[in-house]
Amino acid sequence: MNKIKSGVYGLNALLDGGINENSATVVIGCSGAGKTTLATQFIRRGLEMGQEGIFVSLDENKEQIIKEAIQMGWKKIVDYIDEEKLVFIDASGHEFSAFIKKELPSFVADWKGANARISIDPLTPVMWSTSDRYEQRELIGFMLKETRKVGTVLATLEEHGMAGDLSGNETVIPMYLADCVIHLKSIHSPEGGLQRRLKILKCRSSRHSKTEHQYAIVKGLGIVVDPDNSSLMPSRDVPDKFRKVLEEKKGSIPNRVYLRLVEIMEDLRDDDFSDIKLDTLMREIIAEYQND
Ligand SMILES: Nc1ncnc2c1ncn2[C@@H]1O[C@H](COP(=O)(O)OP(=O)(O)OP(=O)(O)O)[C@@H](O)[C@H]1O
Ligand SMILES: [Mg+2]
Incomplete structure (x- = not known):
């Protein structure tokens, strides 16, 4: 754009x-x-x-x-x-x-x-x-x-x-x-x-x-x-935290999904997660792929 x-x-x-x-x-x-x-x-x-x-x-x-x-x-x-x-x-x-x-x-x-x-x-x-x-x-x-x-x-x-x-x-x-x-x-x-x-x-x-x-x-x-405004500071604490959660739950999701999520996290900032809890996000990702 x-x-x-x-x-x-x-x-x-x-x-x-x-x-x-x-x-x-x-x-x-x-x-x-x-x-x-x-x-x-x-x-x-x-x-x-x-x-x-x-x-x-x-x-x-x-x-x-x-x-x-x-x-x-x-x-x-x-x-x-x-x-x-x-x-x-x-x-x-x-x-x-x-x-x-x-x-x-x-x-x-x-x-x-x-x-x-x-x-x-x-x-x-x-x-x-x-x-x-x-x-x-x-x-x-x-x-x-x-x-x-x-x-x-x-x-x-x-x-x-x-x-x-x-x-x-x-x-x-x-x-x-x-x-x-x-x-x-x-x-x-x-x-x-x-x-x-x-x-x-x-x-x-x-x-x-x-x-x-x-x-x-x-x-x-x-x-x-x-x-x-604090929400505009390009802080990446949340994506970093999510990467750690992903590492822990790696065995619960297909490897291709894991790799894609790790890649996505590099581009995200804290304010991208302002509307969703990390626990909820991880739980729903696991649920989505559980039968793959
Ligand atoms: N020379 C000036 N110096 C400082 N402030 C000014 C000056 N001229 C206008 N203003 C401020 O800008 C405001 C008006 O801005 P503007 O005309 O862009 O508003 P507007 O939203 O287009 O209003 P309207 O709906 O009435 O057309 C004024 O109320 C005033 O506070
Ligand atoms: Mg006007």
Whole structure:
């Protein structure tokens, strides 16, 4: 899997090296969580590396996005627009939905062979362009499939209602269809402070972080994540321990299985075993092969 740098400080380590190339990422967060900031950082990083950028803005107009980007310390955004390396698509949910249905294939054909980064911010109005769940799924599925042909996509989603409740249609459908889902939790604490936590909910083909990480929005830098977390330390105590258990139980499993398990252990870390007890794992392996 080819990984590309997200442009968000501290995030790549949590995604097993970065975002998968030609994949679709969904970033979910409430108002003010930093979705537009993240979408901008993602595009900016690509432009720095010579990739094209397409910013589909469904909420704020182009001028507003540019203004905020400059305030965040990205003055060069103006040059990229002048040089036509960064393209803006300003649309309403209905307009963009019609664009997906009618014009997207020819747009993709025009951009054939491109290696772009595409930010869609936010995807929510596109979901709202129809109330039919099947149609919503078809629309978003088709859009992601097409856009992945010309680059790597990052779409943001608004989180409404109770913090952390991601069970509504408008979040569930894009979450299923995306390759990677990042949740930005921004909670006002009763003491008046703001707690910001980032969590990777899924990242296909990647050994990603499974815990929450503190993040900040810093003027001039954008989102900065603190990746430090004990579960991410590449500690190998558990696989080492399991190798010892395997040695003891060697006689209870076929030799080919024993050899394969020893080999597998070399590539694993403690956090790979966070959801399973070693005793249980060994017991079930023995049970699986007992009659071989
Ligand atoms: N110049 C700045 N310096 C520091 N922090 C900033 C600056 N500009 C914005 N922020 C922080 O970023 C937050 C807004 O981030 P952003 O616009 O990316 O959020 P969003 O998730 O897109 O919100 P919305 O859903 O309202 O569009 C602000 O609430 C503020 O905390
Ligand atoms: Mg925004």
